[in-house]
Structures are given as structure tokens and as C-alpha cells.
Amino acid sequence: xxxxxxxxxxxxxxxxxxxxxxxxxxxxxxxxxxxxxxxxxxxxxxxxxxxxxxxxxxxxxxxxxxxxxxxxxxxxxxxxxxxxxxxxxxxxxxxxxxxxxxxxxxxxxxxxxxxxxxxxxxxxxxxxxxxxxxxxxxxxxxxxxxxxxxxxxxxxxxxxxxxxxxxxxxxxxxxxxxxxxxxxxxxxxxxxxxxxxxxxxxxxxxxxxxxxxxxxxxxxxxxxxxxxxxxxxxxxxxxxxxxxxxxxxxxxxxxxxxxxxxxxxxxxxxxxxxxxxxxxxxxxxxxxxxxxxxxxxxxxxxxxxxxxxxxxxxxxx
Amino acid sequence: xxxxxxxxxxxxxxxxxxxxxxxxxxxxxxxxxxxxxxxxxxxxxxxxxxxxxxxxxxxxxxxxxxxxxxxxxxxxxxxxxxxxxxxxxxxxxxxxxxxxxxxxxxxxxxxxxxxxxxxxxxxxxxxxxxxxxxxxxxxxxxxxxxxxxxxxxxxxxxxxxxxxxxxxxxxxxxxxxxxxxxxxxxxxxxxxxxxxxxxxxxxxxxxxxxxxxxxxxxxxxxxxxxxxxxxxxxxxxxxxxxxxxxxxxxxxxxxxxxxxxxx
Ligand SMILES: Cc1cc2nc3c(=O)[nH]c(=O)nc-3n(C[C@H](O)[C@H](O)[C@H](O)COP(=O)(O)OP(=O)(O)OC[C@H]3O[C@@H](n4cnc5c(N)ncnc54)[C@H](O)[C@@H]3O)c2cc1C
Ligand SMILES: Nc1ncnc2c1ncn2[C@@H]1O[C@H](COP(=O)(O)O)[C@@H](O)[C@H]1O
Numbered sequence: 001x002x003x004x005x006x007x008x009x010x011x012x013x014x015x016x017x018x019x020x021x022x023x024x025x026x027x028x029x030x031x032x033x034x035x036x037x038x039x040x041x042x043x044x045x046x047x048x049x050x051x052x053x054x055x056x057x058x059x060x061x062x063x064x065x066x067x068x069x070x071x072x073x074x075x076x077x078x079x080x081x082x083x084x085x086x087x088x089x090x091x092x093x094x095x096x097x098x099x100x101x102x103x104x105x106x107x108x109x110x111x112x113x114x115x116x117x118x119x120x121x122x123x124x125x126x127x128x129x130x131x132x133x134x135x136x137x138x139x140x141x142x143x144x145x146x147x148x149x150x151x152x153x154x155x156x157x158x159x160x161x162x163x164x165x166x167x168x169x170x171x172x173x174x175x176x177x178x179x180x181x182x183x184x185x186x187x188x189x190x191x192x193x194x195x196x197x198x199x200x201x202x203x204x205x206x207x208x209x210x211x212x213x214x215x216x217x218x219x220x221x222x223x224x225x226x227x228x229x230x231x232x233x234x235x236x237x238x239x240x241x242x243x244x245x246x247x248x249x250x251x252x253x254x255x256x257x258x259x260x261x262x263x264x265x266x267x268x269x270x271x272x273x274x275x276x277x278x279x280x281x282x283x284x285x286x287x288x289x290x291x292x293x294x295x296x297x298x299x300x301x302x303x304x305x306x307x308x309x310x311x312x313x314x315x316x317x
Numbered sequence: 318x319x320x321x322x323x324x325x326x327x328x329x330x331x332x333x334x335x336x337x338x339x340x341x342x343x344x345x346x347x348x349x350x351x352x353x354x355x356x357x358x359x360x361x362x363x364x365x366x367x368x369x370x371x372x373x374x375x376x377x378x379x380x381x382x383x384x385x386x387x388x389x390x391x392x393x394x395x396x397x398x399x400x401x402x403x404x405x406x407x408x409x410x411x412x413x414x415x416x417x418x419x420x421x422x423x424x425x426x427x428x429x430x431x432x433x434x435x436x437x438x439x440x441x442x443x444x445x446x447x448x449x450x451x452x453x454x455x456x457x458x459x460x461x462x463x464x465x466x467x468x469x470x471x472x473x474x475x476x477x478x479x480x481x482x483x484x485x486x487x488x489x490x491x492x493x494x495x496x497x498x499x500x501x502x503x504x505x506x507x508x509x510x511x512x513x514x515x516x517x518x519x520x521x522x523x524x525x526x527x528x529x530x531x532x533x534x535x536x537x538x539x540x541x542x543x544x545x546x547x548x549x550x551x552x553x554x555x556x557x558x559x560x561x562x563x564x565x566x567x568x569x570x571x572x573x574x575x576x577x578x579x580x
Contacts, residue, residue: 294556
């Protein structure tokens with residue numbers, strides 16, 4: 001069986017959940033080989049983690065020479081690994097960085113690229129959700145090595161033991177790849193809440209909050225949810241951009257999405273329309289968001305949410 | 318200094334966007350416009366020109382697309398770009414990212430590789446956010462993407478951006494490919510004067526032959542990816558909507574969440 005390269009999504013060796021989803025998907029296509037860009041010392045602990053999700057091999061690419069630059073060096077490294085392994089496919093997390101690495105890799109290797117897959121089956125045949133979630137498209141790559149970026153929540157991670165044989169992979173990076181330099185990086189402070197794109201429940205607030213996100217945050221905490229925001233709330237400076245849901249923010253596809261004081265513009269829908277269950281609280285019964293909902297409350301979020309928070313907390317008691 | 322801004326003509330996202338029988342996006346039957354996210358790219362190009370008033374700066378809008386796509390290029394001219402180039406060729410229809418990036422790159426080489434290529438963060442139809450990286454790869458240039466703040470001095474460019482887990486400052490030396498987000502600042506509206514002036518600005522139409530691309534390098538039949546099927550999402554079944562009266566809304570909401578096992 002051919003290898004399937006899976007690029008590990010991690011922060012300083014902390015493996016993120018989408019990695020396990022990608023490994024699960026990779027098993028449908030061949031033998032999963034995880035690719036770790038990071039410090040060699042973290043190779044073994046990372047291998048222990050991906051082993052549980054069926055990684056047969058773990059290629060460790062020392063990122064000391066790569067990490068100060070934008071995506072070009074990673075694309076070069078992957079090109080070298082693709083040449084060595086002739087994989088059946090390369091699966092990359094659908095982050096902006098992941099998509100740009102994939103883009104360069106596709107041109108380098110003369111391969112077809114499919115972005116933002118929400119499902120990948122044998123073939124590989126991909127499913128994408130397009131036009132703000134109004135259409136689903138199935139597609140395949142017809143040239144080169146299928147390079148596919150996969151969105152979070154595209155598969156339920158399935159555990160299975162892999163060999164996870166660690167192999168250091170030495171790469172040579174050209175000087176032209178090292179031309180866009182990361183001069184400074186300020187890590188965002190953790191909110192202690194789940195990651196927006198990975199959360200099972202997302203509670204969002206929009207202009208209707210009037211700038212007071214407390215009812216949103218407390219309701220989110222009662223449900224163990226992540227907090228999101230509309231662009232109007234972000235543009236008003238009420239929430240950082242990292243919380244924005246929509247076309248130019250994050251796409252989320254949780255089990256439950258609760259939109260509060262959000263009208264439901266097409267660009268917002270683009271980021272949440274594929275959520276399994278949608279709930280809205282809005283004081284305007286004509287708000288377009290109500291066209292999408294499984295359950296809606298016409299009312300003021302400043303009274304509905306605090307009361308609901310109390311009741312949820314009581315029930316959880 | 319020369320700046321090329323890549324502007325895409327896209328179907329209006331508030332219209333009924335759909336696919337043709339060959340699964341390509343219907344770009345003719347649906348009202349189209351300059352991708353809103355590319356307006357931010359034009360805006361940043363114009364601001365750069367304004368900031369470098371002591372230099373000669375030429376902003377060229379570049380658009381690849383069907384006949385109607387000229388509207389996108391024209392809008393860029395109305396906003397203040399100096400000239401426009403429209404690559405128009407029937408053979409381009411149905412091109413995927415790889416072919417589109419090839420046509421853009423070849424057109425840029427034909428125009429003359431500028432100090433800056435500026436793109437939007439994503440097209441509002443394909444929304445891949447991959448063309449800037451592909452262009453950079455093809456042109457052998459650095460890419461500095463997803464900028465929310467752009468500063469430049471001489472041939473140095475510095476940007477600020479929001480990445481997944483952090484806020485970053487990225488630096489590179491021109492020539493380079495830059496992409497900007499909708500956080501970079503409101504795009505201007507064309508003024509009446511701008512609209513009138515645009516009529517006299519140069520608009521060059523180039524064919525594939527003009528830019529040295531063979532017809533069999535692009536288009537649907539040679540795409541590196543193939544769509545097997547497109548399906549309209551079934552409309553969501555109408556949900557239950559309750560009016561909040563004296564706290565009934567919260568009770569009903571909690572009940573609903575409990576019934577779905579979210580509590
Ligand atoms: C290129 C482009 C990209 C965009 N990208 C995004 C994106 O990524 N994400 C995004 O969200 N938007 C995006 N937008 C903006 C989008 O078009 C809308 O402007 C935005 O989503 C509106 O945010 P909102 O729903 O919070 O505000 P509004 O549309 O103003 O709606 C506020 C809602 O709150 C309700 N309300 C007011 N007070 C209360 C109260 N006390 N209790 C309950 N309800 C109340 C009102 O009835 C109203 O429905 C984009 C736009 C463009 C052009
Ligand atoms: N056909 C096109 N003509 C001109 N520019 C384009 C075209 N397609 C993509 N672009 C540019 O590339 C950016 C990203 O597009 P995409 O990768 O499709 O999301 C857009 O914002 C445009 O600046």
C-alpha cells in the first residue's frame with residue numbers, strides 16, 4: 001500500500017485534534033505517514049501521540065532552519081519528501097498556512113490541489129462545501145500527487161495502533177525560499193475555552209450585543225463552548241479578529257452553533273452554515289438568521305441568555 | 318515603482334450562485350462584480366502610491382476572466398488604478414488554480430514583473446486563498462500574505478497579520494507578492510471624477526498567445542482537478558421559532574438544548 005503523507009498540525013509539539021482527523025482519513029487512502037515539522041527532541045513524544053491514530057511512520061523534519069520564514073521552506077521540504085515517498089496523497093490541515101504550503105507544493109510537483117475538503121473518501125474523492133455552504137462539490141485530482149487540504153471536524157478521529165516508526169528526514173532549503181521573514185510573533189493569550197474551529201459548540205455574538213459580550217461568554221461557559229463573533233462585532237473592536245466567524249474569519253462546523261444578535265448575512269453564513277444544529281436569539285423576527293435555524297428565540301439576548309445560562313447551570317448541577 | 322493588483326470578476330455572493338452543466342461556475346448568467354476582497358487590494362495599492370508621492374508609481378489592475386470581467390478591471394480604474402490589463406481568451410474557461418496562476422504569472426511577466434503584486438486574501442467565489450502563494454511560486458518571489466497593516470520603506474516591506482495562534486510581523490524585500498485582508502482598511506468608493514477619468518485610462522486586452530501560453534495548457538479539459546458532481550444543499554427544514562415573553566424564551570431554549578443532549 002502506498003504511503004499517505006499527513007502534515008501534523010501542532011503548536012510547540014502539542015498535537016492538535018485535526019491531525020487525528022487527517023490520520024483517520026489517510027487510512028482510507030493508504031498507509032498514513034505523519035510529517036512533523038518541529039524540534040527533533042519533540043519527535044518521539046509526538047510519535048507516541050500519532051501512533052494511537054494509526055501512523056505507521058513519522059517523518060521528523062527539523063524546523064530550526066525553516067521556522068523563521070513563511071511557507072516556502074516547508075513547501076520545499078515536502079517536495080523532497082514527496083519525491084522520496086511517491087505518496088498516494090498529501091493531506092494538509094486547511095489553515096491559511098496549510099493552504100499556502102499546499103499551493104506552492106502543488107506547483108512544484110505539478111499536482112492538482114483541492115482546498116477546504118470537508119470529507120475525503122477512497123479515490124481520493126473529496127467533498128467541499130462552496131458558495132457559503134449552499135452547494136456541495138465532489139472532486140478528484142487528475143494530475144500528479146493529490147494534494148488536499150482538509151478542514152477541521154471533517155472526520156471523527158478513530159483510534160488504532162500504528163507502528164509510528166520515527167525517521168529523521170533531512171532537507172535542503174534554498175536561499176530563495178528564505179526571503180519572507182517572520183520578524184516577530186506575539187502568541188495570543190489563551191481564553192481557556194475550546195479552540196473555535198475544533199469546538200463541539202460555538203456561541204457567537206454580533207452587533208446586537210451592543211459591545212457587552214458577557215452574556216455570550218457566560219452562556220458559552222455554561223455549555224463548555226467556544227466564543228465567536230460577527231465581523232460587525234470585530235470591526236467595532238469588541239472582540240479580536242481571531243474570534244470572527246465567516247468568509248473572512250473562521251469557518252466552523254460544530255454540533256451546535258448559537259448566533260446571538262447576529263442578522264445572518266451571507267458572509268457570516270459562509271462560516272457557520274454547515275453546523276449540525278443552529279440556534280439563534282435575535283429580537284427581530286424578520287432577521288435572515290431565522291431562515292437557517294433549528295430553533296430560534298425572538299427576544300433580547302440580554303435577558304434571554306442570562307436566564308438560559310442559569311437554567312443550563314442548574315440542570316448540569 | 319510598479320504595482321500590479323490582481324482583481325477577479327466574481328458572481329455576486331448575494332445572488333443565486335450556481336454551476337453550469339460542466340460543473341464550472343456560471344460567470345455569465347449571474348450578476349458579477351469586482352470581488353469585494355480585491356477592493357482592499359486596490360485600496361492598499363492606491364495608498365502606497367499616495368504615500369510615495371515623490372516617486373513615479375504606476376498601479377496596473379490585472380484581471381483574468383470572460384468578457385464581462387472587464388467590469389472588475391474598470392472598477393479598479395474608477396477607484397484610481399492607472400491602467401488595466403484584461404486577459405481574455407475562450408480557452409481559459411474552466412481553468413483551475415494551477416492554470417489560473419499560470420495565466421496570471423505569464424501576464425505579469427508580459428507586463429514586466431513589478432516591485433509589488435498585490436492580491437486579495439481570497440476570491441469570494443473559489444475562496445481558496447492559494448493564488449497568491451502559487452503566483453509567488455511561479456514568479457520565484459517571496460510571498461507576504463494576509464496583511465492587515467502594511468508599511469514600506471524603499472524596497473523593504475513589513476506587514477502585520479493575524480495568524481492562527483499569534484499576531485505576526487513579516488518582512489521581505491521587493492519584488493514580492495502581497496495579499497491583504499479586509500482588516501487592512503475600508504476600500505474607497507469611486508468618485509464621480511474617478512468614474513469619468515477611468516474612461517480615458519488604458520485598458521489592454523491580451524490573449525493567451527500575447528502572453529505566451531498555449532491553449533492546451535489551460536481550461537477545463539486539462540485542469541489538474543476534476544469536479545465529479547455538484548449538489549445544491551437541501552434547504553434547511555423550517556425550525557421552531559418562539560417569542561420570548563416573561564422568560565419563556567430561555568425556558569424553551571434550555572428545553573430544546575436538553576432535548577438535543579447538549580446539556
Ligand atoms: C467581503 C466581505 C466579507 C465579510 N466577511 C464577514 C465575516 O467573515 N463574518 C461576518 O460575520 N461578517 C462578514 N461580513 C459582514 C457581513 O456582511 C455583515 O455586515 C455582518 O455579518 C453583520 O454582523 P451582525 O449580524 O453582527 O450585525 P447586523 O447585521 O447589524 O445585525 C445585528 C442583529 O442583532 C439584532 N439585535 C440587536 N439588538 C439585539 C438584542 N438586544 N438582542 C437580540 N438581538 C439583537 C438585530 O435584530 C440584528 O439582526 C463581510 C462583508 C463583506 C463585504
Ligand atoms: N481570475 C483572476 N484574475 C485576477 N486575479 C485573480 C484571479 N483569480 C484569483 N485572483 C487573485 O488571487 C486572490 C486569491 O484568489 P483565490 O486563491 O482564488 O482565493 C484574489 O483575491 C485575486 O487577487
